[in-house]
Amino acid sequence: MKTPPDELVSLVREADPLDPAELRNWAESQHGEQVLRTVCATNAEPARRRRRGRSRLVAVAVAGVLVGGAAAAAATVLGRPAPDPVRAHLAELDRGMPPDLRYNPDLNNARAVAATASGTLYAADLLDGGYCIETTSANDEPRGATCLRASQTSLRPVEVLAPIPPNDAAPLLIGGRLNGADLETLEVAYGGGAASPVRPGLDRYFLIQVPATDQATALADGVQLIALNSHRHVAARIQVPPLRDNDPQGNALDRQQPIYVSTISDASDFTLVFGIEGEVNLPGYTTLELTYPDGTVVRIPTDAHGRYHLNLPPARRDDFIRSFGVLTARNAAGHALGTAPVGSVAAWRARNH
Numbered sequence: 001m002k003t004p005p006d007e008l009v010s011l012v013r014e015a016d017p018l019d020p021a022e023l024r025n026w027a028e029s030q031h032g033e034q035v036l037r038t039v040c041a042t043n044a045e046p047a048r049r050r051r052r053g054r055s056r057l058v059a060v061a062v063a064g065v066l067v068g069g070a071a072a073a074a075a076t077v078l079g080r081p082a083p084d085p086v087r088a089h090l091a092e093l094d095r096g097m098p099p100d101l102r103y104n105p106d107l108n109n110a111r112a113v114a115a116t117a118s119g120t121l122y123a124a125d126l127l128d129g130g131y132c133i134e135t136t137s138a139n140d141e142p143r144g145a146t147c148l149r150a151s152q153t154s155l156r157p158v159e160v161l162a163p164i165p166p167n168d169a170a171p172l173l174i175g176g177r178l179n180g181a182d183l184e185t186l187e188v189a190y191g192g193g194a195a196s197p198v199r200p201g202l203d204r205y206f207l208i209q210v211p212a213t214d215q216a217t218a219l220a221d222g223v224q225l226i227a228l229n230s231h232r233h234v235a236a237r238i239q240v241p242p243l244r245d246n247d248p249q250g251n252a253l254d255r256q257q258p259i260y261v262s263t264i265s266d267a268s269d270f271t272l273v274f275g276i277e278g279e280v281n282l283p284g285y286t287t288l289e290l291t292y293p294d295g296t297v298v299r300i301p302t303d304a305h306g307r308y309h310l311n312l313p314p315a316r317r318d319d320f321i322r323s324f325g326v327l328t329a330r331n332a333a334g335h336a337l338g339t340a341p342v343g344s345v346a347a348w349r350a351r352n353h
Contacts, residue, residue: 078202082110082122086134089142090124093132096270101349103147105132114201116209118171119143123205126150135163135175135207143173153179158227160238164245165219172210172218172243174225179204183235185228190214195226210243219244255281258338259288259327263345264311270345271321273312280306282337285329290342292316293323300327320344 082090087107094102105124113133114121122134129150135143143163148156157180165172178186178200187195188208200206210218218240225238254260259282264275280288280302288300288308302308312319319325324343328336 078112078115080112082107082112082124082134083140085140086110086122086136086142087124090122090132090134090145093145093147096265096267097346097349098271101346103130103132103149105147110134111202113203113205114175114207116171116173116207118209119173119175119207121175121201121205121207123177123203129153131177133159133161133175133177133205135161135173137171148177148179157183158238160225160240162223162240162243164243168215168219168244172215173207174210174223174240175205175207177203177205180235182229183227184230185232187226187228189224189226191217191221195224218242254279257340258282259329259340261327261340261342263342265345271347272317273320273342273344274317275309275311276327276342277309278307280308280329282329284331285337286332287330289328289330291326291328292319293325294319320347322347322350 087110090105090107090110094104103126105126107124110122110124110132112120113123118138120136120138120140122136124132124134126132126147126149130148130153132145132147134145137143144161146159146161148159158176158178160174160176162172162174186198186200186206188198189195190210191214193214198206198208208223210223220242222242223240225240227235227238229235259280260278261276262278263273264277266272266274276290285306288302289297290300290310291297298310300308300310320343324341324347327340327342329338330336
C-alpha cells in the first residue's frame with residue numbers, strides 16, 4: 001500500500017509466547033495508533049499495508065512535554081480558512097472507517113493556526129474536544145496529518161509532527177500543539193548547540209522551521225526540544241529523530257523485525273483483512289502459524305528466506321474488525337520464539353476510540 005506522510009514507528013513487540021493478556025496490552029499501547037497512521041487508502045485493488053520501521057512522517061507523542069513553533073515572518077494569515085486540498089486530505093483520515101470510528105473533524109472551520117516562511121499548520125476541531133492537524137508546504141501542499149482525541153490529550157500533553165522532506169534541500173518543518181496546561185515555554189537546539197526560544201501560534205499550536213544553517217544537522221541527527229513549565233523548570237527534553245529518509249522504499253528495516261507483517265486490505269473498507277505477508281527473521285524457527293481472534297490456528301508456509309504470503313478465506317476477512325490475531329514462530333521443539341499481532345486498520349483505531 002502506498003503510505004502517506006503520516007507516521008514513523010517501531011511496530012513489533014516480542015512475547016514468548018503471546019497470551020491473550022499480553023496481546024491486549026500490546027493493542028492498548030500507543031503503538032496501535034502509530035500503526036494506523038502509516039495507512040493510506042487507494043482506489044485500486046486490495047492494497048498492502050506495510051508495518052514499517054519508518055514512514056514518511058516522524059510522529060513524536062510525549063507525556064508532559066511542550067513543543068512550540070515559530071520562525072521567520074510568514075505570509076499566511078493565521079485564522080484563515082484551510083484551502084480545499086488541506087480539507088480533502090484531512091477527510092481522507094476517515095476513509096474506509098466505520099461511522100463509529102471516524103474522527104469527523106470540523107472541516108468547514110479548519111483554519112491556519114501557525115506558520116513559517118515555508119509552511120503552514122492547519123487545525124480542525126473534533127466534537128469531543130480533540131483536533132486534527134495538517135502540515136503543509138508553502139504552496140499549501142499537504143505534507144502530513146494526524147488526529148488526537150480529547151481523551152488522549154491528557155496522556156500526550158504535546159503532539160509533534162515532523163514531515164520527512166522530499167529531498168535534503170526542502171524546508172524542515174516541525175509542528176503540533178501544546179496540550180499540557182502547565183507548559184509555557186519551548187526551546188529548540190540543534191546538534192548540542194545553544195537553545196533558542198520558540199513561539200506558539202494560535203490556541204497553543206506551533207510550527208518550527210529549521211534554519212538553513214542547521215538543516216544538515218537536523219537531517220542527520222534530529223532536533224532537541226526543551227519544554228519549560230510555568231516556573232521555568234525543564235519539564236521534558238524531546239529528541240525528534242533524524243529527518244532524512246534513509247528508507248525511501250519502506251523496507252530497509254523489515255529484517256530488523258522478528259516477524260515482519262504486512263496486511264492486505266481494501267481502501268474502501270478498513271475493517272477487512274484480505275491477507276497477510278511478510279518475513280520471519282528469527283534464527284532457529286521452523287514453523288509459522290496464525291491464531292485467529294476466535295482461537296483457530298492455521299499453519300503458514302514459508303520459503304527458504306522466511307518469506308510468507310497467506311490469502312484469507314472470504315469467511316475470515318472480517319475476523320479482525322475489532323479484534324487481534326497473532327503470528328507465532330516456533331522452533332523444532334514447538335517453543336515460541338517470537339510473535340507479532342495482526343489486526344485490521346479499524347481494530348487499531350478502535351483501541352483509542
